[in-house]
Amino acid sequence: MSLSTAGRPAPVAGPRPPDRPSGSPGARSHDRLRWTGFGGVLLLTGAAWAGVSSSPSSAAATLSLAAGVTGVGLLVLSWALLGRVLATGPARPSARGLTRTLALWCAPLLVAPPLFSGDVFSYLAQGEVAARGLDPNAVGPAQGLGAASEVVGRVGEHWRDTPSPYGPVFGAVERLVAQVSAGDPVTGVLLHRLTGVLGLVLVVWAVPRLAAAAGASRRGALWLGVLNPLVPWHLVAGAHNDSLMLGLMLAGTAIALDALGTPGTRGARVEWWPLALGVVLIALGAQVKLPALVALAVVGTALARRRGGRPGDFLLAGLGMVAAFAVVSVAVSSATGLGFGWVGALGTSGRVSSWLAPTNWFGFLVGGAGSAFGAPLAPAAMVIGKVVGAALVVCGIGVVLRRQLGGRVDGVTALGLALGLVVAFGPVVQPWYLLWAVAPLAATRLPARARTGLGALVAVFAVLVPPLAGDFTGRVGQLVLGYAVAALLVGMAFPLLREDRAPAYVRRAGAARA
Numbered sequence: 001m002s003l004s005t006a007g008r009p010a011p012v013a014g015p016r017p018p019d020r021p022s023g024s025p026g027a028r029s030h031d032r033l034r035w036t037g038f039g040g041v042l043l044l045t046g047a048a049w050a051g052v053s054s055s056p057s058s059a060a061a062t063l064s065l066a067a068g069v070t071g072v073g074l075l076v077l078s079w080a081l082l083g084r085v086l087a088t089g090p091a092r093p094s095a096r097g098l099t100r101t102l103a104l105w106c107a108p109l110l111v112a113p114p115l116f117s118g119d120v121f122s123y124l125a126q127g128e129v130a131a132r133g134l135d136p137n138a139v140g141p142a143q144g145l146g147a148a149s150e151v152v153g154r155v156g157e158h159w160r161d162t163p164s165p166y167g168p169v170f171g172a173v174e175r176l177v178a179q180v181s182a183g184d185p186v187t188g189v190l191l192h193r194l195t196g197v198l199g200l201v202l203v204v205w206a207v208p209r210l211a212a213a214a215g216a217s218r219r220g221a222l223w224l225g226v227l228n229p230l231v232p233w234h235l236v237a238g239a240h241n242d243s244l245m246l247g248l249m250l251a252g253t254a255i256a257l258d259a260l261g262t263p264g265t266r267g268a269r270v271e272w273w274p275l276a277l278g279v280v281l282i283a284l285g286a287q288v289k290l291p292a293l294v295a296l297a298v299v300g301t302a303l304a305r306r307r308g309g310r311p312g313d314f315l316l317a318g319l320g321m322v323a324a325f326a327v328v329s330v331a332v333s334s335a336t337g338l339g340f341g342w343v344g345a346l347g348t349s350g351r352v353s354s355w356l357a358p359t360n361w362f363g364f365l366v367g368g369a370g371s372a373f374g375a376p377l378a379p380a381a382m383v384i385g386k387v388v389g390a391a392l393v394v395c396g397i398g399v400v401l402r403r404q405l406g407g408r409v410d411g412v413t414a415l416g417l418a419l420g421l422v423v424a425f426g427p428v429v430q431p432w433y434l435l436w437a438v439a440p441l442a443a444t445r446l447p448a449r450a451r452t453g454l455g456a457l458v459a460v461f462a463v464l465v466p467p468l469a470g471d472f473t474g475r476v477g478q479l480v481l482g483y484a485v486a487a488l489l490v491g492m493a494f495p496l497l498r499e500d501r502a503p504a505y506v507r508r509a510g511a512a513r514a
Contacts, residue, residue: 040074127174202247225442252281359389
């Protein structure tokens with residue numbers, strides 16, 4: 001049984017369906033799961049504040065960890081069961097209802113301490129460096145602010161001496177936040193979260209439109225691409241700048257693909273001004289984080305196919321996209337006053353060997369074997385793994401674009417597949433990077449098994465990182481105990497929430513739909 005109805009094309013135009021009556025079985029299921037997920041978020045938020053004031057190795061910290069992971073589990077479970085309601089319910093929740101659920105689940109996290117990651121403290125430090133007139137892409141927080149600075153003390157050890165790897169759009173945001181917050185970390189975190197919410201609003205706007213372009217279910221796209229737990233955990237609670245990148249990239253892609261229309265449609269004309277707007281938005285997204293450039297390749301390929309799909313069309317469209325990105329880069333770098341230091345800092349994040357990145361597994365394996373014989377093989381093996389990964393990304397994207405140019409893959413699917421390659425074979429993988437590929441793939445007509453597998457992967461990544469970010473070295477027992485207690489409590493909640501407790505006629509209707 002699939003978790004989504006994306007296999008059935010949704011109508012591209014027409015009036016939006018009204019919300020289901022509040023008394024219908026589907027509405028009751030949605031409400032029950034919506035409020036259970038909200039309860040999980042409240043539990044997580046309360047546990048996070050309790051954990052802030054607890055000694056890391058104390059019993060109170062263990063209790064806070066268990067409560068926080070339980071809150072995480074309750075929302076993940078609510079989200080997964082909501083997918084079953086969408087797939088089999090006789091009265092499925094509307095797209096508007098799903099958006100309201102997302103807002104409900106995200107609201108408490110706006111006032112929570114930073115969760116799942118401390119990257120937002122790096123943003124604050126980099127912004128302070130920029131506010132002092134220094135280049136954050138060339139000067140690390142410790143060098144620019146002093147190792148004894150209170151701001152630097154909150155930054156993770158890996159990033160204190162590391163310059164910012166982000167583009168000038170986000171550099172300007174960091175600087176503005178530092179200036180407005182005047183060094184107050186609470187205000188700074190809140191402002192970065194509000195920036196993330198702005199990006200999330202763009203994602204919510206774009207994903208249903210991409211689904212319509214691909215002939216997929218808007219509700220299925222919202223459930224998998226926007227409502228999934230990685231969004232509140234990392235785009236809101238973690239305040240990652242991926243939200244702004246995704247919002248600009250997806251909104252730009254939706255506008256550009258709509259401007260290009262459907263290839264082969266007689267009499268249809270390219271709408272050049274909307275196309276230019278979409279390209280500029282994508283380029284601005286790449287000035288936050290560079291992976292958004294993939295969308296320019298997809299839009300350029302769509303333009304080439306629209307104009308005939310010949311090799312010359314592809315080359316000309318590609319040159320146009322490169323020129324557009326160059327113009328936007330020069331304009332933004334000059335207007336913000338941050339210059340072009342970001343170009344030399346593009347590989348900064350790859351200095352950390354992420355254990356989630358498959359390209360690093362070869363290095364870890366060879367390095368472990370070499371250490372047994374006293375041979376330092378890990379650094380060379382890491383470089384080899386990353387070079388192989390980069391080659392796979394380039395070749396894989398080339399194959400995807402060729403299939404798109406030939407009409408075997410639509411633009412939305414091409415974007416999701418290409419970004420999936422960037423994530424899978426990139427030098428660094430973080431749980432929130434999964435959203436780069438999940439958001440566009442959710443808006444496509446994926447086979448049921450692929451969509452279910454993608455949903456399962458999201459659920460695993462949503463619980464993979466402890467919500468109360470910190471170093472658990474020497475506290476593995478505390479971590480295991482916290483997760484074990486949470487698994488027990490969430491397991492007890494599952495029988496109370498599952499859809500097959502509904503009346504028999506509801507189950508029969510769901511089985512007929514499946």
